[in-house]
Amino acid sequence: MPWLQLAFDIPRAEAETYSLNLEMAGALSVTLGDAGDEPQLEPGPGETPLWSQVTLTALFESDPESQALVERLAANLTEQLSALPRIERIEDQVWERVWLDTFKPARFGRRLWICPHGQPPEADDAVVVNLDPGLAFGTGHHATTALCLEWLDGADLAGKTVLDFGCGSGILAIAALKLGAARAIAVDHDQQALDATRDNAAANGVSERLEVYLPEQAPEQTVDCVLANILAGPLVSLAPILIARLSAGGDLVLSGILADQVETVSAAYAERIQLESPRLREDWALVCGRRPHT
Ligand SMILES: C[S@@+](CC[C@H](N)C(=O)[O-])C[C@H]1O[C@@H](n2cnc3c(N)ncnc32)[C@H](O)[C@@H]1O
Structure with missing residues (x-):
């Protein structure tokens, strides 16, 4: 059974909020990986010098209803994020393995x-x-x-x-x-x-x-x-x-x-x-x- 995958890069500090929101919206799984980005080079006074980005990957079913949901989520994310979210159709995968396949x-x-x-x-x-x-x-x-x-x-x-x-x-x-x-x-x-x-x-x-x-x-x-x-x-x-x-x-x-x-x-x-x-x-x-x- 194919799946729909929505992936985007976000500041690590916001990962938990985005993960929860996606799960509440109906994601079957949400996984995180290091985005391998450049860090915030010079955090300002009082700022946390975190590695800035993680890649968040959410998996959805691929029925027409889920397709419409993923497109709506991607449109909202496009307004919030500097980089565009990526939608991909994943064929015949066990969803737990999507994260493992990159690690x-x-x-x-x-x-x-x-x-x-x-x-x-x-x-x-x-x-x-x-x-x-x-x-x-x-x-x-x-x-x-x-x-x-x-x-x-x-x-x-x-x-x-x-x-x-x-x-x-x-x-x-x-x-x-x-x-x-x-x-x-x-x-x-x-x-x-x-x-x-x-x-x-x-x-x-x-x-x-x-x-x-x-x-x-x-x-x-x-x-x-x-x-x-x-x-x-x-x-x-x-x-x-x-x-x-x-x-x-x-x-x-x-x-x-x-x-x-x-x-x-x-x-x-x-x-x-x-x-x-x-x-x-x-x-x-x-x-x-x-x-x-x-
Ligand atoms: C790039 S990660 C390194 C994680 C792991 N040690 C590694 O080598 O992959 C940096 C870690 O340092 C923590 N960190 C950054 N500044 C810190 C500080 N001033 N005091 C304590 N922890 C800090 C961050 O929360 C983050 O978990």
Whole structure:
């Protein structure tokens, strides 16, 4: 049986409202994915530096009544959105699979795999994170997350403590735990991200080693590795906090930085951190380094 699919990009903060409205209008399913867009580069004072867009995909039956409904919804959305909504006829699909079809198992580095639930990789030595990002950012398919996952895969995390600041789906903290870290602290100012992180930690069997906090409630202890995939602006303003959380000899990993923002971000950390050459992927850069012992 064919289906009608309505897809459009919206600010992530509005995803829940749009999802609820579409479900109330009669959508059979509503799914969200990272839109892979450019972030809001310079959030204004008091603005939340969120990754700006998600792609929302709603599925409807394809009878004439639903067709008329979808066209009406698309016309309304056209007035509200900067980009046009897309209507597509989907033939013979199981609707639950529409999201999964865009989220495939993917390998990062040598052995780290991020997989949708129920889709294991075909590799014997794989370290697997099963993920459902929910409303939160982080499936590994964005270059900024991929850069962090590749760094984690190459790191010696055995027995270490990790802080994932701006955890989103919890993907980095959970990957670190699966790769051998003893304990992780995940922090985000978005409650939905904290919920997604808790759910994903439980699904990966690492809840007992993962603590989840809003920034103002996070413990002020030091850790062996600080990961922060946020944006250049917040990374600069958070520099004193992130450096203070890092033990001597610990690793700092910063992502969410466009290649031409590397100098600005590096300048905020260079006095206290021995920085390596940035790692690049698409237009994005990972800035990493180590806090010296003295
Ligand atoms: C780009 S996502 C990264 C998610 C995940 N760590 C990853 O690598 O895919 C950035 C996350 O940082 C959070 N965030 C942004 N600014 C923050 C801040 N100042 N304090 C805490 N969380 C913040 C956002 O809510 C979002 O979940």
